Amino acid sequence: MYDALLDVWHLYIRALKKTIRTPILIFSALALPVLFLVLFSQIFTQFGNLPGFPAGGYVQFVVAGIIIMNPLFDSGGAGESVVEDINSGFVSKMLVTPVNRAAILFGRLLHDMTMVLFPVAITLVLAYALGATVITGAPGILLILLTAAFFALAMSGLTMAIGVTTKSSQAVASLDLVVTFPLAFVSTAFVPYEFLPGWAQAFSNVNPFSYVVNAVRVLMSTGFVWSTILAAYAVIAVFAAVTVGATLFQFRSVVK
Amino acid sequence: MSDIINVENLIKVYPGGTRAVDGISFSVREGEFFGFLGPNGAGKSTTIQVLTTLLKKTSGSATVAGYDVDKDAREIRKVIGVQRQDTILDGDLTGRENLTLQGHLQRLHGNALKKRVDELLTLVELSDVADKRAAHYSGGMKKRLDLASTLVHKPRVLFLDEPTSGLDPQSRVAIWEHLETLNQDEGVTVFLTTQQMEEADRLCQRLSIIDHGEIVVSGSPVELKHQLGGDTITMSLANGDGGVKDRSKRIVSGIQGVTKVLDTETGLAAYAKNASALVPDIVRLFDENKIRLTSISVTSASLDDVFLQHTGRRIRSEELSKVDTWKGHV
Ligand SMILES: Nc1ncnc2c1ncn2[C@@H]1O[C@H](COP(=O)(O)OP(=O)(O)OP(=O)(O)O)[C@@H](O)[C@H]1O
Ligand SMILES: [Mg+2]
Numbered sequence: 001m002y003d004a005l006l007d008v009w010h011l012y013i014r015a016l017k018k019t020i021r022t023p024i025l026i027f028s029a030l031a032l033p034v035l036f037l038v039l040f041s042q043i044f045t046q047f048g049n050l051p052g053f054p055a056g057g058y059v060q061f062v063v064a065g066i067i068i069m070n071p072l073f074d075s076g077g078a079g080e081s082v083v084e085d086i087n088s089g090f091v092s093k094m095l096v097t098p099v100n101r102a103a104i105l106f107g108r109l110l111h112d113m114t115m116v117l118f119p120v121a122i123t124l125v126l127a128y129a130l131g132a133t134v135i136t137g138a139p140g141i142l143l144i145l146l147t148a149a150f151f152a153l154a155m156s157g158l159t160m161a162i163g164v165t166t167k168s169s170q171a172v173a174s175l176d177l178v179v180t181f182p183l184a185f186v187s188t189a190f191v192p193y194e195f196l197p198g199w200a201q202a203f204s205n206v207n208p209f210s211y212v213v214n215a216v217r218v219l220m221s222t223g224f225v226w227s228t229i230l231a232a233y234a235v236i237a238v239f240a241a242v243t244v245g246a247t248l249f250q251f252r253s254v255v256k
Numbered sequence: 257m258s259d260i261i262n263v264e265n266l267i268k269v270y271p272g273g274t275r276a277v278d279g280i281s282f283s284v285r286e287g288e289f290f291g292f293l294g295p296n297g298a299g300k301s302t303t304i305q306v307l308t309t310l311l312k313k314t315s316g317s318a319t320v321a322g323y324d325v326d327k328d329a330r331e332i333r334k335v336i337g338v339q340r341q342d343t344i345l346d347g348d349l350t351g352r353e354n355l356t357l358q359g360h361l362q363r364l365h366g367n368a369l370k371k372r373v374d375e376l377l378t379l380v381e382l383s384d385v386a387d388k389r390a391a392h393y394s395g396g397m398k399k400r401l402d403l404a405s406t407l408v409h410k411p412r413v414l415f416l417d418e419p420t421s422g423l424d425p426q427s428r429v430a431i432w433e434h435l436e437t438l439n440q441d442e443g444v445t446v447f448l449t450t451q452q453m454e455e456a457d458r459l460c461q462r463l464s465i466i467d468h469g470e471i472v473v474s475g476s477p478v479e480l481k482h483q484l485g486g487d488t489i490t491m492s493l494a495n496g497d498g499g500v501k502d503r504s505k506r507i508v509s510g511i512q513g514v515t516k517v518l519d520t521e522t523g524l525a526a527y528a529k530n531a532s533a534l535v536p537d538i539v540r541l542f543d544e545n546k547i548r549l550t551s552i553s554v555t556s557a558s559l560d561d562v563f564l565q566h567t568g569r570r571i572r573s574e575e576l577s578k579v580d581t582w583k584g585h586v
Pocket of ligand 2: 300301302341417
């Protein structure tokens, strides 16, 4: 067990080093939320004045969506890196050592949980500059960071499952898009639930993304509404169990 | 001494139906430098993958360091070092980081690991570039780093799949020297595959020639070449059609001292102790029989001749003809 944790740690450090040495990856991860926040706050601001829109205005509303968009849109790297490691033979180089098999995956997942914190933090800082606030204060901010990290685990599990199954980074990139777009836009991320058409409400009801966004939103605007927060954690737990479980299962055929 | 690798009746059939390894048996003694010599597609890499726990065998038995490849794979992984046919490194990491990570995965830590990594960097002469990213290394440097990365945990058995393929002659000799040092000074057992007869000849104490998934013959290089009964006389015929070749063969076989005559693609290869002394006779006899020779040469017998004797082909011919057909399609 101790050995397995050390394996995870060393492969986590490897993943971090690889990312840090490819600055363009960090740049695009940081640019995305800035771009969205600036664009959305300019283009959709008038929505905030519509009757029935939650109090606090559009920026205060949309920040939660953009925060949780980070783990959603940054998750492709996990799938692509595992594809690269399988196809370059690096996985097999690891497999001839006593390394814990699952650690090969968990090192990268832990990396994604860490790296997502940077764009989330940037989003929060920029949102603050644009006038948004987090009503629950520092404990609320910590819980928001934790929620984003936990959601990153589930999402990276998804792209890894695709990567381990298809062994193609193109498949990861395109399938990832097919999955993330409906999750992101047919949800409560950018538009209040009441404003969604009926079919979209139905989808949003089963969309894990909506649950996570709602939790962050109450932490920003309402307070510690535990029913909403715990619902999000339950959804993420199930989602992560499925995606990470699928990855581990599919990985067994690679390890064989 | 006990056998450190023992393989009996090993068969590997890939899902597509290819019988890559078709019932081979051999054993390697502890401390031995053992080789598989064979052409493309012979089953060398497949055998290595089975022995290094990367691939499940179809049937037969295989043990490494006394452990069964199926039941005790975990134990095997602690005592083997494996260099795959393709160089595998993390190009984003430096040379030193590549070795250190490999050490970590082998559960080595702290100062002992640091010392070992420095030692290996010196051994493969990469100390100067140790802190540069491996992606920026030359092909030869990458191969040396890859070799070093298999040695971090001082394996008892080293598996090397064509460790010098694609290298320039100098880098090749450098690798050979490292391998000799490892085997002779540190007592590491080496299992090496190669398509190069010079490599097998220089390094291996014993080898098996493998072709189409089967072992054709095994022995020490000296023994194997000895069986040919002397040096090689290679003759190319201007007109190689069946009749001429058969006549030539009869003529050469009749010459005293010739122990064996084999067909080659362009003519014949004959073996004799006093090979050079027979050349004038051969030339004269061919002249008398109006058979045109385009060239005749004498070389000491090589493992390629051994391969020819047992398979009827030169080890390289398959690859060459592959290249030819490929060119034909362009
Ligand atoms: N993953 C695979 N699936 C199906 N067939 C394979 C696979 N790997 C190898 N083969 C086939 O098995 C046979 C033996 O291949 P192998 O790679 O063991 O040969 P080799 O001796 O290492 O050749 P080379 O010198 O070219 O590396 C070949 O016919 C090859 O096409
Ligand atoms: Mg091979």
